Amino acid sequence: MTAVRSEAAPPLPRPLFFALLIGGLAVVLALALALRRTGGHLVYAIDDPYIHMAMAKNLALHGTWGVNPSEFSSSSSSLLWTGMLGASFLVFGVREVIPFAWNVLFAGALLLVTWRIIVSVAQSSDEVLPFAVLALVTFVTPVPSLVFAGQEHLLHAAITLWFVFSACRSLSKERGSAIGTLVLAAAVLPLVRYESLFTVAIVCGGFMLRRRWRDAAVLAGSAIVPVAAYGALSAALGWSWLPNPVLMKGARPDLSSLSGVASALGYNGYSLLQANPAIMFTVCVAVAAWCIRNAAGYRDTGQWMLGVFVVQALLHLQFAQPRAFWFFRYEAYVLALGVVSIGVAALQSVTDSRLRAGPGRRRVLAAGAVVILVLSPPAHRAARAFQLIPRASANIYEQQYQMGLFLRQHYAGRAVALHDIGAATFLGDIQCVDLVGLANREVFRLKSSGWFTDRDIHDITLQRDVRVAILYDLVFRGRIPPHWVKVGSWTIPDNVVVGSDTVTFYAVRPEEAPRLAQALQEFAGRLPPTVTWRAP
Numbered sequence: 001m002t003a004v005r006s007e008a009a010p011p012l013p014r015p016l017f018f019a020l021l022i023g024g025l026a027v028v029l030a031l032a033l034a035l036r037r038t039g040g041h042l043v044y045a046i047d048d049p050y051i052h053m054a055m056a057k058n059l060a061l062h063g064t065w066g067v068n069p070s071e072f073s074s075s076s077s078s079l080l081w082t083g084m085l086g087a088s089f090l091v092f093g094v095r096e097v098i099p100f101a102w103n104v105l106f107a108g109a110l111l112l113v114t115w116r117i118i119v120s121v122a123q124s125s126d127e128v129l130p131f132a133v134l135a136l137v138t139f140v141t142p143v144p145s146l147v148f149a150g151q152e153h154l155l156h157a158a159i160t161l162w163f164v165f166s167a168c169r170s171l172s173k174e175r176g177s178a179i180g181t182l183v184l185a186a187a188v189l190p191l192v193r194y195e196s197l198f199t200v201a202i203v204c205g206g207f208m209l210r211r212r213w214r215d216a217a218v219l220a221g222s223a224i225v226p227v228a229a230y231g232a233l234s235a236a237l238g239w240s241w242l243p244n245p246v247l248m249k250g251a252r253p254d255l256s257s258l259s260g261v262a263s264a265l266g267y268n269g270y271s272l273l274q275a276n277p278a279i280m281f282t283v284c285v286a287v288a289a290w291c292i293r294n295a296a297g298y299r300d301t302g303q304w305m306l307g308v309f310v311v312q313a314l315l316h317l318q319f320a321q322p323r324a325f326w327f328f329r330y331e332a333y334v335l336a337l338g339v340v341s342i343g344v345a346a347l348q349s350v351t352d353s354r355l356r357a358g359p360g361r362r363r364v365l366a367a368g369a370v371v372i373l374v375l376s377p378p379a380h381r382a383a384r385a386f387q388l389i390p391r392a393s394a395n396i397y398e399q400q401y402q403m404g405l406f407l408r409q410h411y412a413g414r415a416v417a418l419h420d421i422g423a424a425t426f427l428g429d430i431q432c433v434d435l436v437g438l439a440n441r442e443v444f445r446l447k448s449s450g451w452f453t454d455r456d457i458h459d460i461t462l463q464r465d466v467r468v469a470i471l472y473d474l475v476f477r478g479r480i481p482p483h484w485v486k487v488g489s490w491t492i493p494d495n496v497v498v499g500s501d502t503v504t505f506y507a508v509r510p511e512e513a514p515r516l517a518q519a520l521q522e523f524a525g526r527l528p529p530t531v532t533w534r535a536p
Contacts, residue, residue, distance in 0.1 A: 023107060036390070049150030049151050075243065079230060140339055278377040400420050404426060470504070
């Protein structure tokens with residue numbers, strides 16, 4: 001008899017293996033440090049993932065797209081991510097670990113996509129430059145922090161990289177994916193993050209420069225149709241065409257005059273360099289690389305990717321709200337695209353036969369690039385991102401997480417007015433009245449009009465039969481209705497991520513004050529020892 005020999009699976013390439021190993025060890029170390037500060041609970045480093053989880057929970061259990069189980073709210077800026085969580089909750093049950101598990105998977109997918117891009121342009125077996133690119137993507141993006149952010153940003157970065165690379169290969173006429181595959185990616189990207197419409201628009205502009213008008217029109221249509229369909233549904237239900245988080249967290253620079261353009265470019269007290277030095281450093285490197293390669297006559301994939309990245313980065317800086325700290329999330333896809341674009345351009349340059357770059361020269365270039373980047377703003381950003389994971393998780397555990405547990409124990413099913421709505425809503429099983437506007441259209445419209453006073457807050461809470469409010473005095477100073485009774489407050493130490501280290505509990509109706517005071521007193525024994533509870 002002839003023995004049947006099974007072929008063994010090909011070994012994992014060493015650069016990819018070591019990048020996955022280093023990234024995995026970083027996540028495990030961060031998790032161990034975080035669990036020590038959260039009593040062994042897996043707690044995300046920001047409150048926002050709990051908003052997606054609350055909506056996904058209501059979608060799975062009640063068939064409702066909203067923060068509250070009984071009403072629609074356009075409160076998710078990532079339709080696909082919330083839908084994925086909802087499907088996962090339906091299959092596996094409502095488990096807090098699911099976003100973490102998805103992000104571990106998408107972290108691996110991001111590195112795999114990066115590797116596939118690198119090997120498709122590299123013309124040698126040298127492993128130093130490919131590993132340098134993989135390591136930079138891991139820590140500059142930064143992958144460990146985004147796993148703990150519990151949102152869609154790793155998925156967004158992976159699909160963006162694949163889409164831009166495939167489109168640029170097609171534009172450079174080196175090779176490219178079938179237009180049908182690009183159309184599918186263009187349709188998915190805005191469902192992951194709305195700012196992907198800019199990415200698709202930039203690529204469409206490239207196709208128009210190539211006079212490929214039909215391809216540009218098909219890509220644009222595939223990106224717009226699903227977004228427009230959701231917008232029409234949202235508008236029919238009384239909400240805006242775009243989700244509230246997109247409208248509230250985006251910046252809309254005034255480009256109608258020269259002074260507005262100058263202000264947008266940073267000459268009116270706010271510079272692009274101050275906005276995000278890591279992005280601006282990467283843009284400067286990309287522009288320099290593009291100019292050098294353009295003078296040498298390159299018109300390849302790397303050159304197209306550098307151009308797409310620079311335009312994408314500048315658009316991001318103009319339209320992303322200039323807040324000092326978003327926990328490294330919103331610019332992640334931009335930095336991943338920048339690192340890979342520069343890496344592709346470098347690989348295509350040093351392996352070009354005209355440059356006669358042997359393995360020794362490639363290693364020297366890789367080492368020099370690493371040294372420069374270690375001393376650069378992206379490296380500082382990467383180190384700070386990793387350092388803050390345990391502290392940020394502890395902040396959420398000590399404040400928002402405890403709010404959710406408190407509300408579930410004492411106010412489940414009741415209407416509660418909130419500033420941070422994520423963990424309190426997901427864990428608390430309450431009817432949320434969002435006084436920021438992410439999940440409340442009346443509040444959003446009042447704030448958009450520039451008028452949101454204590455009288456408005458009184459009317460909204462009265463209409464919703466709210467008995468309790470949990471707010472930051474620092475944020476709502478001058479807008480707390482005078483008849484509200486301050487009953488107590490919690491203060492946390494070492495705050496790096498929440499809106500204020502002190503959150504205050506109010507009885508919206510005076511007769512509610514004794515019950516709220518008793519509930520806070522009973523719950524005080526369950527608070528972590530680091531939280532300070534004070535009565536007024």
